[in-house]
Amino acid sequence: MIILSPSSKFRVRYEVAEGQPYSHLDRMILKAVADNCTSQESLSNIFQIHPRLIIQSLVTLTQAGWIALGSSSDGQFLITPMGKNALTDEKLPEFIEKTTRISYVLLDRVTGVVIPENQVPYTNKLLLQRRNLFDNRVCLKMELFDNKIDEGEIIHMVPRGKGQRLHWVGPIEMVTKGQDYILVDFDEVKQQIVNLPSRLADALLPYVTIKASEIRFLQEKEVSQISHDNWMSGEFNEITLGARAELPDPLADYLNFEWKLSDLIVGEIEHENQLHDALSQAKSVLYIASSSVSAKRIAELVEPISLALKRGVDIHILRGIKSDAESVQLISEIADKESSIGKGKIIANRMAAQSNVRFILWDVPSGEFNAIVGSYDWLSQLQVRHDVGIRVNNQLLVAYLARHAAGLWVGTRGESLSSVPDRWRRIATGVENNVDLFSELASNKEIKAKFFFTQEHFALRYKWIQQNKSDLMIASPMMTDLIFPMLQKRKSARNGEISDTKLYYAELPEKYKEDFLISGAAVKVKDLSGSFIVSDNQVCVSSFNFLADVFEKKQNIKELGLTITGGSVGVQVREKLLKLLEAG
Incomplete structure (x- = not known):
């Protein structure tokens, strides 16, 4: 049919773009090689940055013909005549088409x-x-x-x-x-x-x-x-x-992911520590996307925000759908106060975005970017909350997130002329310049990850619940009868057996409490605000409420989740999350 x-x-x-852009770091390393600093180790000692950045710069300079490989361990690199000419140019040349x-x-x-x-x-x-x-x-x-x-x-x-x-x-x-x-x-x-x-x-x-x-x-x-x-x-x-051709690989959109269990952030204390680390460690820019931004919470963070601004860090706050109007005024006051003494700027969208997305994204001294994506509402009023997030270190995923950050901002009413989106587009381009995109997409590692956007969550929920996946764990703040038909189909597909299915919620309307479908399968957890699905060898952590449609679909409220699949991810995550849920 x-x-x-x-x-x-x-x-x-x-x-x-094809070719390689030359950075000021490349110029400084070229000058160091010209001054007889000719080994990778000596360059790392001088510049005190991540060895990967040194290697990338050396590869760039070698491809440009500005340095050549030496013949000894002490003289690993030699400057070429072309390199000497490049040092005399006033403007750093580019080799980009x-x-x-x-x-x-x-x-x-x-x-x-x-x-x-x-x-x-x-x-x-x-x-x-x-x-x-x-x-x-x-x-x-x-x-x-x-x-x-x-x-x-x-x-x-x-x-x-x-x-x-x-x-x-x-x-x-x-x-x-x-x-x-x-x-x-x-x-x-x-x-x-x-x-x-x-x-x-x-x-x-x-x-x-x-x-x-x-x-x-x-x-x-x-x-x-x-x-x-x-x-x-x-x-x-x-x-x-x-197309009428062969269908693409289902994992074609997934990227390699270096997974450690410590990258799973749980509870309000761990998230707060991460936020303060980001404010204190950010090198030049920090993006905070929060569904709810309250003036009271901003007031509590004035000191670390001010210190970051004085270091020259720009702070961009995306105020989501639940944000209060007073937060804009307070952020403006902080911006006015710090503008005379600080180097950085703090900017927030004036009209609340149609967004429930929650993440932080910042650069670290090494030049790389870090991010945490999940369910934690970073700038809502501080309280006991059982939330879940995942730290993202894969730089290509970070580049995707930076472009999403730009898209969220420019899609907000009244922000089409803001300078913030262009800043994050440039950041995304810069991050991608340092990633071997083709190798990243072509290589086949055991653990992979992918961002899931707004409407994709509906399909993910439907598929994971109704497919015959084992040890299914779903958690979200609210649950309604929306989940019952899907659970019934799962039960039918498994010959009436759903003992390996657990639903965790904080709020359930009274009229649904006696439903036989959730008897023994649903567990109430006080203060649960985390939203995730765990099944087999995969996990999805998100801002999306998996057990109820909090927003009408036609509103198209922006959501963001991260799915990790492969290896023993599901087993590792399940054990840590169970401790969080049992604590509630």
Whole structure:
């Protein structure tokens, strides 16, 4: 059965760069080599920075032909005549070629999933009308009406080749609004979507299953002339755009992740320690995304904020959907007070963003960036809270997060002309310049990670609960009857057995407490504000409330989660989280 899902096409303009930019660090290392500091060890001793940065600079200078390999352990590197000429130039030369390109993505208007147009078959209203197929089409109902795409959500979809780095993204322009239709091939026997990448198929499956049941009930199965057989035969090739090729690897969007159990941050004390560490260690910039920003909390942090500003650290605070108006005034007062004596600036969006996202992102003295992503509301009123976060050290993931930070800010009402988004775009580009992107994406390590954005959480929840995964643990602050149908299907698929399924919540409306489905499976945990799913060898930590839809889907409130998969991640995380839950 072929069912149509309404979508919109977006044009993505972007720049890729080839070659290597030369930094002032490269110039200083080149000068040090010219002054007979010719070994990696001696350079590390002089500059006192992470050895990886020294190695990257030496590789850059070697590729440029400015230094050459020496013949002894004491003289590992020698300056070349080209290098000596470079030192006499007043301006540091660059060896970068930039190319402007265009790519297209589709925004599915049912699930909110964004996907490259060349990964899915689709058609449009005009082509359907030419074949007299539009009026009797079988089509899902449009549920999302947001006309913006966050650049952070599509960054991994932008085509580029080996040795090419993403230099700039934007603008992202809507070309059609709900006039395109993704062709969804649904196998009624297997109850599966067979022609779409897994992340879109997983998201669409609940809607397609219901639609197929309605058609069978109304005996309208043949209402559409587009069937699986005649579409596969090529009869409708002239109305089919996009892909009919082999589906991409489900893990294609995942990046290598160096996992340590200590990177799992639990409880309000650990999170507060991390926030104070970020304020005291940040080298030049700190981004704090908090669903709730309260004036009282800002007042409690005035001292560490002021010290960071005096060091020259710029602090950017994204005020989310639950923020109070008084916090803007207090942040402005701090900015005015510190502007005369401090080097750094503190900036916050004046209108609250339609965001529930929670993370901190900052640079450290080595030049790298660190981040913590999860459920902790960094700038809400301080209280006992059982929250969960994950420290992110992978620099490519950090670059993705920096672009998402830019997208969240520019998408906030009244902030389109702010300088903050461009700052984080430049940071993302700079971080990517120091990452071997092709090797990062091509290598196959055991543990991988991926960010999940707003609407992708619905599919993740549906898939993890209803698939036959063992030792399923789900926690979120609120639970409603939303979860019961999914739990019932899980129970049916497992022959009535769900003893390995545990749901943890802090709040459950009275009318749901006696439901037999959650008897023995649900546990109330006081002060639980963490939101996560753990199953088999994977974990997802997020701002998203997995056991209840706190916000209406059509509001498209921004959410962010991080999924880690592979190895023994699930087992390790489960043990640590159980201690947190038992403490509540």
